[in-house]
Amino acid sequence: MKIRSIKDLALQLGISKTTVSFVLSGQGDLRGVSKETQEKVLAYARQHQFKPSQLGRNLSTGRSQTMGLIVPNLSDPFYARIFSRISDLFYQKGYVVAGVSSDESEEKERHLIKALKQRGVDGLLLATCLLPGNDWLSKFSFGRPVVLFDRESPGSGLPVVAVDNEQGAWRLTRELIARGHRDIALVYVTPWLSTIQHRINGFRRAMREAGLEERLDLESHIDVRDLRHQMHNALMRFCNQQRPATAVVLLNNVLGAEAVYCLHRQWTLPQKPALACFDDIDLFDFVHPPVISVAQPFDDLADACVDTMMRLLEAKPEAMEGTGAVKLIETTLKIR
Amino acid sequence: MKIRSIKDLALQLGISKTTVSFVLSGQGDLRGVSKETQEKVLAYARQHQFKPSQLGRNLSTGRSQTMGLIVPNLSDPFYARIFSRISDLFYQKGYVVAGVSSDESEEKERHLIKALKQRGVDGLLLATCLLPGNDWLSKFSFGRPVVLFDRESPGSGLPVVAVDNEQGAWRLTRELIARGHRDIALVYVTPWLSTIQHRINGFRRAMREAGLEERLDLESHIDVRDLRHQMHNALMRFCNQQRPATAVVLLNNVLGAEAVYCLHRQWTLPQKPALACFDDIDLFDFVHPPVISVAQPFDDLADACVDTMMRLLEAKPEAMEGTGAVKLIETTLKIR
């Protein structure tokens, strides 16, 4: 006879469903089931390769041993790495990660959050792409621990694990200044993201602290959809000022790669500016002169996420102190 | 009063649980619930933001609207892209993907397969890292449709969606031959993977068809764990033969990147061999002379996976014909 449920097993062994459940859920000793009975149950289960259905368990315990994870873009190696690490860590703790990409769509993100809630995930790790003005998240009650990572959502009151973007950009800029650069240009995208905002702030602080004036003619906000074209224009513009830029700060890996590409393949001017990039990618190993970069600590970030989540899971629902706190992870300056 | 279940809702509305269930599961018309009642239920549910628990539904229907997806390595952009696409497509069909990386560990893969089965996923998409000799997979009965992709598992009898690796490598090699290369070297890793095997076969066929002899002194099997070092040695060896290699075929993106790196940064010999790589990566945009490559059709592969899975899901369990078939997706030769 095929064993499909705990009931089947109990029937075959001539004992009660309850006892079998106790044993199979690891509460055997706790509930005072005799060693003998426990062994009998375990042996029979093993022999028939029977594993209790997680679905039944989900329903009665209200927990699913599944973690929700939403990233804005899985094709971005940054998020891919984080995803990979987070899901590995949870795997080690007996969770399976239900991970999805919102593809930078607010609507999709909302839909996914609802879908994951409905599926009863035990918690949600979220790198949100909701715009700052959007308070949907603060109103929506997930009913389970939620940890934001990478990107903050001001006013949501949720705990956040993020890279210290401000300090990273500050370090990067300071390094350029230390090398004698005075005319430093800045290129950024999606300035509504908290990450980018902080990086911009870090850049400005470094400039200010060095007594360098802010020059709007050396700043460019680029639209990713027209990346190639706009990057080229921006770089050309920077170099055609009366006091041309001698260095350019790129605020993420996409911009960094594109700038390298642009200088490498399409560049016509004799003088190439130095590049400094927030994010470190393999590509930088291949180009001259070397790109200065700050590397985001993928693994530390992932570890902190998992750590924070586990803490919330173990905490009593009422003892959610520490909620809303921002945990910052340090970057490392990388000089080639 | 907070509405937590269908029962609560029914109670409030003074109608039966059954009727509410019919309406909320979209069977209202089918089961002949009056328009009036349907509207009443829907309005009330909307007003209280009530969505029936997926967990309860899972248990009673035996389906979870969740797809299992296992890839060997999420940090590999190839798998990251596929993952992203597959999960997007399923999202559009109302599924959530529970996706995990086996990190090239057979043990972890087995564990994950079991874990996903226990969680009652409706199907499994699997890029297996089980070694060919390993028949665990064929013995294990998942109980739900399983579709292998990218990597085959001979003898498993499971349907496979894969890139036409043989043809891709053949094209790549033929292109080199057409350009006049006669002394073509080959570098590969993990030759136990079906993908690599096919690529090796494709390479050899192209050589044979061109009447070129196989030269074992121009072949190298590299261990990824010692990539940098071994790649350098291999390339040096190829170029130090009495008839040195004028071109090198690299059988995947990792090898391609490393070869580029090696020639670019550490190369001391005057003559650089041409490179041809199976897999196309952005890096190739940056190097001279251009790398010839075949691009893997990420999206087509993902589409075919989802398509195959949906077919299996809709098929009657007994009508699983077509099982074990291999669907091949064509590569595109990319010349820069």
Added chain:
DNA sequence: ATTTGCACCTAAACCGGTTTAAATGGTTGT
């Protein structure tokens, strides 16, 4: 001989849905 205590086991309720089989009540046909 009754009580107490302990070790071990179990009936039944519960989690939140779906589904089967049957009931309800009103209209129509004869």
Added chain:
DNA sequence: ACAACCATTTAAACCGGTTTAGGTGCAAAT
């Protein structure tokens, strides 16, 4: 007036676990 029929609704069983509250039976204590 009665059966047949239809549209609509529902009680109860079921999915596969967990958990509560209580039952055994046996030995030691009173």
